[in-house]
Amino acid sequence: MKSNSRKPDTLITHAGLKPEANFGVVNPPVYHASTILHPNVAHFEAAETRRFDDVVYGRIGTPTQFALEEAMAALEGGARAVATCSGAAACYTALLAYLHAGDHVLVPDSVYGPVRNFTTGFLARFGVAFDFYDPLLGAEVASLVGPETKVIYLESPGSLTFEVQDVPAIVAVAKNHGIATMLDNTWGSPLFLRPLSLGVDVSIVAGTKYIVGHSDAMMGICICTKESFPKVKHSALQLGYHAAPDDSYLALRGLRTVGVRLRAHQDAALKVARWLKTRAEVERVLHPALPDCPGHEFWKRDFTGSSGLFSVVLRRDVPKAAVDAMLDGMELFGIGASWGGFESLITAPRPARLRTATKWDAGPILRLHIGLEDVDDLIADLDAGFARLSGKSA
Numbered sequence: 001m002k003s004n005s006r007k008p009d010t011l012i013t014h015a016g017l018k019p020e021a022n023f024g025v026v027n028p029p030v031y032h033a034s035t036i037l038h039p040n041v042a043h044f045e046a047a048e049t050r051r052f053d054d055v056v057y058g059r060i061g062t063p064t065q066f067a068l069e070e071a072m073a074a075l076e077g078g079a080r081a082v083a084t085c086s087g088a089a090a091c092y093t094a095l096l097a098y099l100h101a102g103d104h105v106l107v108p109d110s111v112y113g114p115v116r117n118f119t120t121g122f123l124a125r126f127g128v129a130f131d132f133y134d135p136l137l138g139a140e141v142a143s144l145v146g147p148e149t150k151v152i153y154l155e156s157p158g159s160l161t162f163e164v165q166d167v168p169a170i171v172a173v174a175k176n177h178g179i180a181t182m183l184d185n186t187w188g189s190p191l192f193l194r195p196l197s198l199g200v201d202v203s204i205v206a207g208t209k210y211i212v213g214h215s216d217a218m219m220g221i222c223i224c225t226k227e228s229f230p231k232v233k234h235s236a237l238q239l240g241y242h243a244a245p246d247d248s249y250l251a252l253r254g255l256r257t258v259g260v261r262l263r264a265h266q267d268a269a270l271k272v273a274r275w276l277k278t279r280a281e282v283e284r285v286l287h288p289a290l291p292d293c294p295g296h297e298f299w300k301r302d303f304t305g306s307s308g309l310f311s312v313v314l315r316r317d318v319p320k321a322a323v324d325a326m327l328d329g330m331e332l333f334g335i336g337a338s339w340g341g342f343e344s345l346i347t348a349p350r351p352a353r354l355r356t357a358t359k360w361d362a363g364p365i366l367r368l369h370i371g372l373e374d375v376d377d378l379i380a381d382l383d384a385g386f387a388r389l390s391g392k393s394a
């Protein structure tokens with residue numbers, strides 16, 4: 001049935017639960033395992049053939065990991081999912097599932113930094129050629145496709161600068177040329193964007209962010225079609241990746257509340273973003289749900305909501321020391337990598353250093369993650385921050 005016809009909030013609540021297999025316990029327990037004992041030789045020898053579907057060795061997957069994979073696949077409408085030890089590991093697993101020496105990959109210029117480094121470092125070292133492309137290219141991405149192009153990687157919206165991509169146009173080009181597509185869907189999560197339904201082959205979610213939701217575990221999940229699953233699972237196995245049992249449990253527990261949390265992040269982030277737009281210090285708000293954001297029209301067409309992460313571009317004449325003074329005094333916003341937890345974060349990234357296909361030429365950027373605090377308290381914290389930035393604080 002049923003799971004196909006159920007609404008996301010119902011799937012979030014029920015998918016992957018197996019109380020009947022666990023003494024009625026609601027949450028799938030944490031199974032710590034390396035060795036799995038077999039009742040006889042025949043069972044042991046048959047384990048190899050069941051390794052995508054059964055518990056045969058800890059690295060290949062525990063019941064806790066399988067429950068998380070089942071829930072994520074159901075939520076996104078995928079055939080199967082593959083959980084890995086981190087979001088970055090999920091990105092690398094997907095890329096390595098499709099790329100061989102001599103191939104060529106296209107990667108958006110706004111891609112998450114470690115994936116850029118993986119492309120220019122690891123992939124290049126193993127003979128994979130690459131080009132970074134303007135994330136705002138749609139069908140024009142075809143001009144970069146060559147006979148060796150085997151993967152078009154997408155991340156929408158892009159890291160730091162939030163360009164929303166024209167996913168259907170890029171997927172159409174890929175399908176025309178027999179090229180695989182994979183999309184980092186960490187920002188939208190399966191709740192607000194369903195890449196597989198747009199024809200993408202692998203949807204990647206850094207579960208570390210909203211799925212875990214509490215800044216205390218690492219997790220990556222590749223959600224796959226029937227065709228992409230065996231490739232991605234083999235890739236994870238050959239890399240030796242698995243999802244740690246405790247982290248799988250925490251991700252599954254986080255998943256049960258991701259719907260209500262994301263809607264709260266969404267509402268508060270929109271309120272803060274609109275307030276920031278009124279500030280004289282702010283030149284531009286890069287929030288996919290607001291018209292200033294490049295590719296906003298694609299967000300409107302393809303997404304069903306927006307999460308808590310966005311950036312603002314400050315006036316060009318704001319010096320670094322002023323930005324540092326703002327950030328150093330924040331009381332509620334923490335300074336730290338990552339996002340998607342219950343708490344607010346602020347950083348001042350420098351995207352210009354990362355670009356090669358496009359030029360990023362603008363004033364300083366602040367990237368904000370809006371957490372679950374009272375939104376008026378957050379605005380007051382930012383207001384005091386702008387006073388420090390302008391040298392007007394007491």
Ligand SMILES: Cc1ncc(COP(=O)(O)O)c(C=O)c1O
Nearest residue numbers: 086087088112186206208219338
């Ligand atoms: C868009 C995006 N993808 C992937 C990752 C990697 O996730 P992890 O930190 O779990 O490796 C991050 C982490 O910040 C991210 O922002």
